[in-house]
Amino acid sequence: MNLSRLQKNFESLAAEDPLWTVLSDNSKKGGLWDPEEFYQSGEDEIVSLEQRLAHFGISLSGAQALDFGCGVGRLTFPLSRRFDTAIGVDISKSMIAEAENNLGRGKSCKFFLNTNDSLSFLEANSLDFVYSDIVFQHIAPRYSKRYFAEIARALKPGGTFAFQLPSHYTGPSYFRKRFGYFLKRLQQATGSGKAYFEMNGIPLPKLLTFMEQGLSLQLVALWDYPAAGENWQSYLYVFRKPNK
Template sequence: MSLEEVRRDWTRLGADEPLWAVCVDPGKRGGRWDAEEFLATGEDEVAAALGRLEELGAAPSPGRALDFGCGAGRLSNALARRFASVVGVDISAPMLERARELDRSGGRIEYVLNTGPDLRALPDASVDLVYTDLVLQHLPPDAAAAYLREFARVARPGAALVLGVPDRERPTFKGLVFRYAPWPLIRLAQRVVLRYPAPMRMHTWTAERIAAELEAGARAAGRPAPRIIASDEYWGGDHWRHLKHFVTVPSDGTDGADATGGEDV
């Protein structure tokens, strides 16, 4: 699996079913997502996540936010209600076209096509919040690791990160299929049985692996390591256990020790 394969698959998903591909709901296939209802789901999610950061004493400055894997702009619009500017990055040009159509920010969102293995369009220490939800698992593991290191580079001291990923398959039939079945078979089932416009590959990410990549990125940038301060289980389902990791970037010269020592990791 390569980034080019991911780009091709999500280009097709963005062209055929952009809103459903972002929020997979069997009842919304065939263009049945109402645009405002779709955006409202992003508002609910961002409000809850930023409320959690505030509860943890880690609310970021309301300067610039990065929405990584922004898709059709579901979260970007919600972030733009709370930050002075938002940059939404995605690998799919059709997704970004739809995001621009749904832009309700009055010009505060910049959408950027990013097909490479890094975030070179963003300077060091340039964002106050990195937000990504249910994106990293669709990428090849080495590419996801590189982006995690980039998050540590582009985050300002005192910034926060919100990272939503599955950390393991559930011990159910569907979960075990994804754990043990060969990818070509899963790909065929998604295309033929489930009739996906393009397949969605999945990888799990543990808190320990995430913390290690963030630390490596910070070290390369000469910065203290970000620290996971909480990992909350959310969005159930019978395939994977999903965790939303809340991360702080030190601003006082601390070394970020105990990087996986937050709540419920």
């Protein structure tokens, strides 16, 4: 799926049910998310991440953090309570507008709409920490790798990049799944299809080679992170940019 199609999908989903589009609990579909519960889930996630990273000597503190694929700011706001500034970036204009409507939930937050595979608004060596959850799995790997390179450029020496991404599909009939995506894209092209989540992964060995050899980032840790559903093997990766 190209980025223009991805943007169109998420604009459609966000217009219909923005909170469920970010955190797709089927029991909350149809506008059933309580906003306070929804945003508290973001704080709970960052607390859990903070505790886990502490075991590797990584502190969630510093000048500037980035929430990539921020949606409505569920994770941006808790990051803003740990960093001087928290930046949220998303491909959906509707999501960014909703995040800005909730600025009171955080402090010193900045939100950016970005619809291409460059993050040129980020200065080189400007970020202490980058986090992304339940985002790259919806982006075609060719674009994810470009974003990884942009994030590596923007990280400060010693900065940390933590993100969730599936490695490989484990469910029945991979080819049937891909054919299903093809049919959905065809239906959209003819104006008869609905927006949908496309799932993607990058095999763990290929990802490590790209990040370590291609971008010179160092793997700190990885652990099972089943955010992609029962049919995908998914991990939470933690990389660091070496100090010069």
